[in-house]
Amino acid sequence: MPVTTLQWVDGKIRMIDQTLLPTELKYLHIDNLEVLAEAIRNLRVRGAPAIGVAAAFGMVLAGQQAPYSDKKQFLAGLDNAASFLKATRPTAVNLAWAVDRLLKGVRQRENLDIPDLKRWLIDEAMALYGQDRDINRRIGAHGEKLIPQNAQVVTHCNTGALATVDYGTALGVIYSAHANGKKIHVWVDETRPLLQGARLNMWELAQENIDATLICDNMAAMVMRKHKIDLCIVGADRIARNGDTANKIGTYGLAVAARHHGVPFYVAAPISTIDFAIASGVEIPIEERAASEITHGFGRQTAPEGAKVYAPAFDVTPVELISGIITESGIISSPYELQLPKSLKNT
Secondary structure (H helix, E strand, C coil): CCCCCEEEECCEEEEECHHHCCCCCCEEEECCHHHHHHHHHCCCCCCHHHHHHHHHHHHHHHHHHCCCCCHHHHHHHHHHHHHHHHCCCCCCHHHHHHHHHHHHHHHCCCCCCHHHHHHHHHHHHHHHHHHHHHHHHHHHHHHHHHCCCCEEEEEECCCEHHHCCCCECHHHHHHHHHHCCCCEEEEEECCCCCCHHHHHHHHHHHHCCCEEEEECHHHHHHHHHHCCCCEEEECCCEEECCCCEEEECCHHHHHHHHHHCCCCEEEECCHHHEECCCCCHHHCCCCECCCHHHHCHHHCCCCCCCCCCCCECEEEECHHHCCEEEECCEEECCCHHHHHHHHHHCC
């Protein structure tokens, strides 16, 4: 990709402010945990893998800025930072997974001096950064086998470089197919209410010179009926043990339309997005956003004052609507409750 979403540079997190795209490409340079939390909450950085890596770098910041000479205070400071970061976005499991991985690793190394623990934190965060780059390309390599020549593909929400470190999950599959010479046309759901499809997917696909058409979310069913759609492919913010998948609001409706029209519906996500601790999608916490994102989207009032609003950021697609889950270990199919645990052994 021509841009890198986020990276660690000179003791700071350098990341694209995605709220300004597609009209302005601006990089933030963050060296403060509170500023990072604001960036995650307000979607300056978003996408489950990306916020996982960002939170890992947040733990590095917490460790480097801790003024403690006492190890107990240092560890308590990391505990507080972990809780603070995990509260920013509750649905995407990658964030909590990354934070807990670093916290657990520090606890296992309590015998080290504080300077050594700080060095270990940055080494581990950089390892996660490198793993994300590698994992996304492996997802792309597996998933592109599902895409035929001259494919018509529907996608929902941004799942490209901007949702990861620099390549993508669902869009990464499309990038891999394009790189292998396959001609593809992508139908891009705008993804209400924050338009991640219109603002971010269309911008990314243009960077890669991939043919794409923007549609409103409520047009997807008509597109499936009128055009020969080969497959739908989306990302995920959390996958339950049985395969139920939480993704950006509107994904469930797209899956229902795909089933009705006989269109295969695939999910592309790293194994770290699978939450083996929960049995089904019923247990996935669903983040609710501010009403103003709907009533005053992008600063313009579009509803009467005092209008009641329901604004879940995600919905859950039940496993029976999912044709397959594309991970770095391969394409997993039903029965997911048996097959998903096996994927851990193949990574």
